[in-house]
Structures are given as structure tokens and as C-alpha cells.
Amino acid sequence: MWMSVEVNGHIYEREVTEHWTLLRFLREDLELTGTKDGCSAGECGACTVMLNGQAVNACMVLAAEVDGATVETIEAEAANGELSEIQAAFARNYGVQCGYCTAGMVMSVRELLRHNPKPTVAEIKEGIEGNLCRCTGYQQIIEAVLDVSGQVTNETKGGLKYV
Amino acid sequence: MSESNTLSVATHVGDDVQRVDDTAKLTGGAMYASDLVFAGMLHAQVKKSPHARAKIVAINTSKAENLPGVHAVLTGKELDYRIGLYVVDKDILAKGAVRHFGEAVAAVAAESLDIASRAVDLIDVEYEVLPPVLSQLDALDESSPLVHPDLGSYDYVKASFSPQPGTNIPNITKIRKGDIDAGFAEAKWIIEREYTNPSVQHVPLETHVAIVEWKAADEVTIWSSAQSPFTLRDLFCRAFKLPYNKVRVIIPHVGGAFGGKAGIHLEPLLACLSRKAGGRPVKFQATREEEFSLLPCRSALTYRIKTGVGADGRITAQKLLMYWDAGAYADYAVNVTRASAYSAAGPYDIPNAWVDAYTIYTNKPWGTAYRGFGHVEFFWGLERHMELVAQVIGMDPLEFRKKNLLKPGSTTLTGERINEHTGNPLKCLEAAAKAINYGRLTPEEEERQARTGRRIGKGIATLHKAPAMPSFTTTAAVIKMNSDGSVVVNIALTEIGQGTATVVTQMAADRLRFPVSRVKVAVERDTDKDPFDWQTVASKGLLLTGNAVIAACDDLLRQAYSDAAQVLRAQTADLDHDAERIFVKQRPEESVTFAALSIGYVYPNGNGIGGPLIGLGRYTAQGLTSLDKETGQGLPALDWTYGAHGVIAEVDPDTGEYKVIKIASAFDVGKVINPGTMRGQCIGGMIQGLGTAECESYIYDDQGRLLNPSLTDNKILTAKDLPEEIECIAVETPQLDGPFGARGVGEHPMISVAPALANAIHDATGAELTHMPVRFEDVWRAIHNKQPIDTWVTKAPADS
Numbered sequence: 033m034w035m036s037v038e039v040n041g042h043i044y045e046r047e048v049t050e051h052w053t054l055l056r057f058l059r060e061d062l063e064l065t066g067t068k069d070g071c072s073a074g075e076c077g078a079c080t081v082m083l084n085g086q087a088v089n090a091c092m093v094l095a096a097e098v099d100g101a102t103v104e105t106i107e108a109e110a111a112n113g114e115l116s117e118i119q120a121a122f123a124r125n126y127g128v129q130c131g132y133c134t135a136g137m138v139m140s141v142r143e144l145l146r147h148n149p150k151p152t153v154a155e156i157k158e159g160i161e162g163n164l165c166r167c168t169g170y171q172q173i174i175e176a177v178l179d180v181s182g183q184v185t186n187e188t189k190g191g192l193k194y195v
Numbered sequence: 196m197s198e199s200n201t202l203s204v205a206t207h208v209g210d211d212v213q214r215v216d217d218t219a220k221l222t223g224g225a226m227y228a229s230d231l232v233f234a235g236m237l238h239a240q241v242k243k244s245p246h247a248r249a250k251i252v253a254i255n256t257s258k259a260e261n262l263p264g265v266h267a268v269l270t271g272k273e274l275d276y277r278i279g280l281y282v283v284d285k286d287i288l289a290k291g292a293v294r295h296f297g298e299a300v301a302a303v304a305a306e307s308l309d310i311a312s313r314a315v316d317l318i319d320v321e322y323e324v325l326p327p328v329l330s331q332l333d334a335l336d337e338s339s340p341l342v343h344p345d346l347g348s349y350d351y352v353k354a355s356f357s358p359q360p361g362t363n364i365p366n367i368t369k370i371r372k373g374d375i376d377a378g379f380a381e382a383k384w385i386i387e388r389e390y391t392n393p394s395v396q397h398v399p400l401e402t403h404v405a406i407v408e409w410k411a412a413d414e415v416t417i418w419s420s421a422q423s424p425f426t427l428r429d430l431f432c433r434a435f436k437l438p439y440n441k442v443r444v445i446i447p448h449v450g451g452a453f454g455g456k457a458g459i460h461l462e463p464l465l466a467c468l469s470r471k472a473g474g475r476p477v478k479f480q481a482t483r484e485e486e487f488s489l490l491p492c493r494s495a496l497t498y499r500i501k502t503g504v505g506a507d508g509r510i511t512a513q514k515l516l517m518y519w520d521a522g523a524y525a526d527y528a529v530n531v532t533r534a535s536a537y538s539a540a541g542p543y544d545i546p547n548a549w550v551d552a553y554t555i556y557t558n559k560p561w562g563t564a565y566r567g568f569g570h571v572e573f574f575w576g577l578e579r580h581m582e583l584v585a586q587v588i589g590m591d592p593l594e595f596r597k598k599n600l601l602k603p604g605s606t607t608l609t610g611e612r613i614n615e616h617t618g619n620p621l622k623c624l625e626a627a628a629k630a631i632n633y634g635r636l637t638p639e640e641e642e643r644q645a646r647t648g649r650r651i652g653k654g655i656a657t658l659h660k661a662p663a664m665p666s667f668t669t670t671a672a673v674i675k676m677n678s679d680g681s682v683v684v685n686i687a688l689t690e691i692g693q694g695t696a697t698v699v700t701q702m703a704a705d706r707l708r709f710p711v712s713r714v715k716v717a718v719e720r721d722t723d724k725d726p727f728d729w730q731t732v733a734s735k736g737l738l739l740t741g742n743a744v745i746a747a748c749d750d751l752l753r754q755a756y757s758d759a760a761q762v763l764r765a766q767t768a769d770l771d772h773d774a775e776r777i778f779v780k781q782r783p784e785e786s787v788t789f790a791a792l793s794i795g796y797v798y799p800n801g802n803g804i805g806g807p808l809i810g811l812g813r814y815t816a817q818g819l820t821s822l823d824k825e826t827g828q829g830l831p832a833l834d835w836t837y838g839a840h841g842v843i844a845e846v847d848p849d850t851g852e853y854k855v856i857k858i859a860s861a862f863d864v865g866k867v868i869n870p871g872t873m874r875g876q877c878i879g880g881m882i883q884g885l886g887t888a889e890c891e892s893y894i895y896d897d898q899g900r901l902l903n904p905s906l907t908d909n910k911i912l913t914a915k916d917l918p919e920e921i922e923c924i925a926v927e928t929p930q931l932d933g934p935f936g937a938r939g940v941g942e943h944p945m946i947s948v949a950p951a952l953a954n955a956i957h958d959a960t961g962a963e964l965t966h967m968p969v970r971f972e973d974v975w976r977a978i979h980n981k982q983p984i985d986t987w988v989t990k991a992p993a994d995s
């Protein structure tokens with residue numbers, strides 16, 4: 033099927049394979065490999081992108097469905113080579129280890145903060161619940177979200193203790 | 196160069212330095228093997244066995260071969276190569292028989308993934324299904340079918356392993372210390388129990404992926420998500436009898452590994468497909484489902500522990516029997532068995548010990564290395580056992596542990612003498628206990644208990660682990676100066692998320708007295724360009740690579756000083772340096788910059804001297820030995836990292852439902868290089884440990900078919916499942932041979948989380964949990980089913 037979609041501010045016109053997902057379309061047709069595939073089954077969140085301003089699992093959307101839509105991926109998160117505030121907070125708080133879940137995490141955090149600029153810890157946990165991370169144990173990602181939403185206090189500031 | 200540091204130099208070791216790889220990963224710019232695409236690349240798919248044990252009667256591939264777009268079809272018949280880390284027991288594709296559900300029996304390379312999938316569907320395999328061997332204890336039975344009838348003919352590493360031909364046992368490791376019978380005779384109590392855990396999956400977010408190209412004249416290039424490029428090359432070249440300089444392994448960013456990507460996996464199969472397809476690169480990435488059974492898992496374990504305790508609460512003897520379920524292939528399981536055997540008693544002083552550790556073949560997906568290398572599994576039993584023993588002898592579990600901990604002067608199971616620099620298990624245990632207010636409920640906790648009707652319990656558990664590696668494990672680092680005075684470090688320790696690149700940057704910067712911005716650790720690993728490293732496993736990277744990096748920095752400085760001495764007409768002893776220049780100590784205005792020396796110094800008249808500054812550092816584990824095969828005595832441990840966990844759990848005594856309120860964990864890391872990355876690595880491990888403690892497990896039907904190969908049915912923890920509070924504590928007892936005093940902590944956070952949780956649940960409810968994972972229904976069952984005490988306490992003082 034022939035379709036037209038805006039991805040990260042560029043219009044792409046392409047013939048898409050009918051059974052391909054948006055994830056395959058982004059990664060294989062557009063070669064935007066920043067969005068990752070962790071399961072192809074809607075279970076891990078690694079493929080989270082913004083579709084018409086809303087976070088979705090790109091592996092659960094058919095490419096054909098995004099005809100005429102606007103998609104944003106991790107590649108557009110940093111502007112002019114500068115990390116976005118969310119990305120910078122992830123970096124400051126060690127929210128990245130292997131990095132495979134990171135693109136999806138950043139997208140889910142963006143979605144969360146769009147609705148809720150000062151989420152509680154419980155709300156943050158809920159907001160990233162669909163994004164599996166096997167490396168970080170999520171804690172420093174949660175701290176990054178508290179940081180970027182201006183909520184770091186001595187209470188919430190994490191840190192290594194020494195004895 | 197001056198070791199006494201009289202200048203005020205900014206230091207980075209011990210500070211929160213931001214990760215050096217985070218920008219690439221945060222912007223989607225970091226390339227993983229799964230992101231790579233090459234001209235002419237084909238896609239592979241694999242035909243997998245639906246049976247756990249069967250004869251392959253016939254395979255018909257003709258329809259697949261005739262499908263347009265298919266370039267190669269392979270079955271085991273035409274592949275005469277066998278692979279294996281320690282016991283060479285695995286064919287690239289099953290030959291004649293399948294040994295586990297999900298095993299690869301045929302493979303296809305085609306122009307697209309879709310064509311390859313269709314081709315695989317067109318392959319017909321006729322099986323004669325046989326009854327599988329599913330339990331490792333049944334497999335020990337003389338009447339059990341043999342998973343590998345040809346075990347006696349396999350090659351194996353003779354220095355370390357002992358396969359038993361004619362059985363299902365690819366290895367037995369024995370440890371004998373002291374006099375076991377005298378120890379039990381001396382005991383007032385003897386307590387004997389069995390603990391079990393199932394197989395689990397590593398679940399790296401990036402599944403296994405590789406691209407292999409086998410071109411004319413045997414020029415092979417492998418791009419892989421593997422952890423250990425040089426070991427991959429070694430195993431590959433041995434299997435195919437190729438010279439090592441024909442095979443190049445490249446590892447880009449890796450999306451998590453946890454031991455599951457150590458060794459060799461899909462690369463040989465893809466290589467054969469590429470060769471058959473005329474040298475085109477062939478790519479394969481496992482689906483999440485394939486990750487569970489086409490690729491390996493963690494071995495299951497049954498652990499029988501018999502402990503003798505004296506009147507004073509000191510352990511007098513311990514008999515430790517381990518039955519490891521290797522699954523269908525020996526892979527790492529034989530070495531997990533060996534490493535677990537010499538660690539089997541934990542950080543305790545056991546005067547008389549006897550360990551028999553069996554690796555056992557069954558018809559299940561095979562077990563491999565997994566973060567902790569056996570220790571997560573056996574510490575489950577060991578630290579539950581310590582709890583139950585303490586209960587039997589009427590001693591507080593913390594006091595009982597403290598009484599028996601290793602201390603300076605104690606000897607380990609293999610006869611290694613512990614000293615005050617080895618690390619401090621007591622400090623870890625006390626820190627973890629204090630962090631959860633062990634032994635009492637705070638007023639807030641009392642109030643919470645009253646309000647919720649749920650019972651709050653507290654549990655602790657200790658841990659230790661040394662790297663499981665050959666006694667002669669070695670590594671190297673190369674550091675090259677650029678013409679602006681910045682440097683690039685090449686190492687073959689892969690960055691799998693653990694933060695290697697960042698801590699190596701910090702250590703190199705400090706040793707050179709440079710800012711971290713002047714140090715880059717190359718991202719990609721490449722066996723053609725990087726210096727040798729054995730593997731990225733075992734929590735040995737920081738110590739071995741750290742020392743090699745320090746040596747490389749010193750080598751580079753030596754060269755720079757020698758050239759500077761000539762330029763400045765001084766002796767090297769007269770020189771010192773700061774971040775920018777080398778100068779004469781007594782006349783600092785006489786100096787030359789690193790930039791001017793970096794690729795050879797040029798005099799005003801155009802004469803050149805010196806040359807590119809390239810430092811080489813090597814480091815080999817010092818003084819380690821193989822273990823005696825009959826007694827297990829020797830020195831296997833590069834270093835011991837000790838730790839302890841404290842867990843507060845809240846349990847509903849009626850339903851068995853529970854919740855973790857807090858986990859607090861302490862590790863003696865010698866020296867914290869980077870608090871932020873250390874804390875991240877520790878919390879990551881603690882939560883991974885909690886996942887395997889609470890819910891993760893392979894589930895099979897009675898035919899050995901895996902029932903839950905997905906993230907829905909084999910759940911791992913999400914952010915919502917976190918404890919309310921997570922605390923990570925560093926103890927710093929410097930390691931004498933560690934870089935800046937540091938030792939590794941990569942695996943340790945995951946070890947003993949499960950028994951700490953179960954001990955807390957036990958404290959709250961009295962549930963005698965002996966199997967992990969600990970599901971709600973298991974807690975409920977354990978509350979209601981207590982084993983009569985005389986079935987597991989076989990000797991007790993008359994008056995008790």
C-alpha cells in the first residue's frame with residue numbers, strides 16, 4: 033500500500049508491506065534504528081514511539097495504519113545536538129545502562145510528563161510500567177523523572193551510602 | 196615520573212562521573228548488532244524441534260530449497276563440526292536426534308525474513324518421539340536413558356572436568372576439607388534439608404543476534420551481540436579448524452547480556468549458511484520466544500545440605516550435595532558446577548566439609564552462565580538452611596551467621612587463608628541488618644501491622660563470590676595518544692551496560708592526571724584491532740582490566756618522559772607532569788606539552804624524534820592454581836567480593852500474598868570507582884534477583900515442552916513491582932591487588948536476594964520455604980505444610 037507519513041518532521045512517501053508493523057517500517061524501511069525491538073509482541077515497551085502525540089508500542093501498530101499520521105521517535109528527541117531535558121536527566125541520574133530500553137523509556141516519560149508535569153513516585157512507576165528494563169532496576173530512571181520534573185529533595189535524592 | 200603527587204590534580208576515581216556512553220544511547224545513535232545491515236545481507240530462520248527427545252527419521256528440505264529467494268538450506272547431516280566450551284558435545288544443528296524442545300534441526304538463509312520464515316515452514320521433519328529425561332535426579336538412575344550415549348568419546352578440558360561415560364554426568368566436582376565424620380561426630384545437632392530452584396531466563400532486552408560472513412579463502416567476519424569476542428573467536432576457530440587470523444569478531448553496543456551471551460551461540464550456524472550462500476552476510480536475531488529455548492537458560496539446582504552444629508553454635512561439619520540440571524548440553528553448566536562447589540559453604544568458616552557437585556544432562560534447554568554463575572541458585576538453599584538451622588538450635592539467625600562468618604585466619608573450602616584485606620563480610624552483614632532495623636519492628640512498622648492486618652518480617656542473607664575463571668586469566672589494554680594530547684583506550688572487555696567504559700575512563704584519567712574529557716574508551720570491540728581479553732564475565736573486568744589500563748598509562752608516560760627528557764635536556768628523574776605538559780621539577784617553566792610529544796617531537800629545524808605514544812599494559816591473575824580433582828584444594832579465587840542483603844516484607848498470613856517494603860544491600864567493593872554506576876549496577880542486580888525470587892521460572896509439561904516462553908507468562912519485574920525503599924551500601928576494604936583497591940561487584944547484587952526475602956517471609960509467618968521462586972501460593976502452602984521436624988533434624992541434644 034502506498035502511504036505518506038510524517039516522521040520526525042520529514043514527510044516520507046512509501047509503498048509499505050501490508051503485514052509490516054510500524055516498528056519494522058521505522059527500523060527497516062526508514063532505517064531509524066534508535067527505536068528497539070525487544071519482543072515484537074507488545075510486552076516490553078522498547079519500541080515506544082509517539083504517534084500523533086501519543087505514546088504507542090510501534091510493534092502493535094500496522095504501518096498501514098499510520099498513513100497521514102505524525103510519528104516522533106527517539107532520533108528527534110535531542111534538538112541541534114543538545115539532549116532534551118528528559119535525556120539530560122537520564123544522563124545525570126544514571127538512568128541508562130545497556131541502553132536497549134532507553135529510547136522507549138524516554139518516550140514513555142515524555143508521555144507521562146505531558147499529562148502530569150509533577151508525577152508522584154507511584155505515578156512515575158505506573159507511567160513506565162509498560163517499559164521493561166533488565167539492567168537498572170528502574171530506580172535511577174524514577175530519580176531522573178523526579179529530577180526533570182523539579183522534585184528532587186533530600187528525601188527523594190538517591191545516592192550510594194558508605195559505612 | 197613522580198608517583199608522589201605534589202601537584203593539585205583533579206581526581207575522578209570515587210566521584211560521580213557521568214556515563215561516557217549515555218548520549219549515544221539516549222539519542223538512538225548507539226548501534227547494536229540488531230541495527231546493522233549490510234549490502235547483500237540474507238536473513239536466517241531456524242526450524243526447531245517441537246519434542247524434547249526424538250529420533251530424526253527424515254528431513255525433507257526440497258520445497259524450501261525451491262522457494263524463490265532462498266539461498267541456502269542446511270540440516271545437521273552436512274555439518275561435521277562439534278562445539279563446546281569445556282565438553283565438546285553440541286552439533287551446530289541436531290544430527291540424528293533432538294535433545295531438547297526448541298532445538299535447531301534445520302536452517303534457511305533467504306533474501307528476506309518473510310521468505311526465510313516461509314521456507315522454514317516448508318521443511319518437513321519426521322520424528323520418532325521418545326520419552327524424555329526431565330528431572331536431573333531421575334537422570335542419575337541407572338535405568339535412565341542417556342542424553343549423550345557418546346559422552347565417552349567427546350573432547351573435554353581435562354584439567355578441570357570429569358565426565359562419566361555411560362551416565363548422564365558430564366562432570367563431578369569434589370571438595371574435601373578436614374574430617375567430615377569427626378565433624379559430625381562432634382556435632383550436637385545435625386540438620387539436613389533439600390532446596391530447589393528451577394531454570395530461569397536472562398531476559399536481556401536485546402535478544403541474541405549475529406551477522407556472519409564467510410567469504411572466499413575462509414575470510415570470516417562475525418558481528419555479534421556476544422559478551423566475549425576472543426572466546427567466541429577461539430571456539431569458532433577450533434570448531435572449524437581455521438587459523439585465528441582468518442576470523443574477525445566485532446562487537447558493537449550490546450543490549451544486556453547477564454552471562455547468556457558469553458560463549459558461542461548462533462555464529463557457527465550463520466557462518467555455515469553464509470558459506471553455502473556464496474559468502475553473503477547472513478543475519479539472525481532470536482525472537483523473544485526463541486530466546487527461551489533455542490538459546491540457553493540458567494540451570495536448575497537441587498541442593499542437599501547437611502550441617503553439624505556444636506553446643507556453642509559453631510558449625511562443625513557440612514556435607515553439601517549439588518545436583519545441577521545442565522539440560523541437553525554441558526556448555527557452562529560444568530563450570531558453574533565447579534565454581535559453585537568451591538564456594539558452596541558461603542562466607543562461613545567450615546572446618547570439615549565435603550562437597551559433591553554433579554552436572555547432569557536432561558532433555559531440556561541447556562543451562563549456561565547467568566549473573567552469579569551458580570551462586571544465586573545455591574545461596575538460595577544455603578541461606579535458607581542457615582535460617583532453619585538457627586531456628587532449630589534456638590539462636591538468632593544474625594548471631595548464628597556472625598558466629599560462623601569467615602574472618603582473618605579462616606580458611607575457605609579449598610584451603611585459601613583469609614586475611615584482613617580479603618574483604619569484610621561482617622561489616623556487610625551488620626550494615627544490611629542495621630539498614631532494616633533487624634530484629635525488631637519500629638513503632639511505624641508496629642502501627643502499619645496493626646492497621647493492615649498483615650505481618651511484617653525481616654530477613655537477612657550473606658553472599659560471596661570470586662570470579663570463576665581459569666587460573667591464568669589474562670588481559671591487556673592499549674592506550675594511544677592523539678596529536679592534541681587526548682587518548683583512546685582499546686580493550687576487549689565489552690560494554691554490556693555494566694559501565695566498564697566509564698570506570699576505565701576514570702581510572703585512565705587519574706593515572707595520567709588528565710581530565711576525563713581527554714580520555715575515550717573505544718566503543719566497538721574488534722579482535723583484529725583490540726588487545727586480547729579472555730571474556731567479559733565473572734566480575735573480573737574491573738580488577739584485571741583496571742590493572743592493565745594502569746600499566747598501559749604508565750607505559751605511555753614512560754615513553755613520554757623519555758622523549759621529554761631528550762627535549763628538555765634533563766633526566767627522567769628530574770621530570771614531573773600535569774594534565775598538559777611534562778616539566779623540569781625544579782624549573783617548571785622548562786616544559787614540553789603532551790600534544791607536542793604525542794606523535795613524535797619536532798625540533799624548530801624540522802628534525803623529528805620519538806614517535807607516536809602508545810602504551811601497552813598487561814595483567815594476569817597472580818598466583819592462582821587449578822584445583823586438585825580429588826580434594827578440590829588449591830587457590831581458585833582472584834578476589835572475594837562479600838555482601839549481604841536485608842529485606843523487610845509484609846505478608847498476608849491468610850492468603851500468602853506479600854510485598855517487599857524494603858531491600859537494603861551492602862557490598863565490600865574495596866574502593867568505589869563511580870558511586871552512580873556502582874549503585875545502578877547493584878540496584879539492577881538486586882531487582883533482577885528479586886524477580887527470580889518472586890516469580891521467574893521455566894515451566895514444562897510432562898513431555899518437556901516449555902509452556903511459558905514469553906514475557907507475559909514468564910514475567911520479569913516492572914517498575915510497579917519495586918520495593919517501597921531500596922538502599923545500596925558500599926563497604927571499602929581495599930583489595931591489595933585491585934586497581935585503586937577496587938574489586939568487582941557485577942554479579943553479586945543478584946546473589947542471595949531470594950533467601951533474604953524468604954527469610955523475611957519466614958520471620959513474618961513461620962513459612963518454611965525451600966523452593967524458589969516464592970509465589971504467593973507457595974507462601975500459603977508453606978504456612979500450612981510444615982515438615983515434621985524429625986524428618987530434617989537427625990540429631991539433637993537430649994534436652995532440646
Ligand code: FES
Nearest residue numbers: 072074076077091
Ligand atoms: S518490541 Fe514492542 S513492546 Fe516489545
Ligand code: FES
Nearest residue numbers: 130133165166167
Ligand atoms: S538499560 Fe538495559 S534494559 Fe534498560
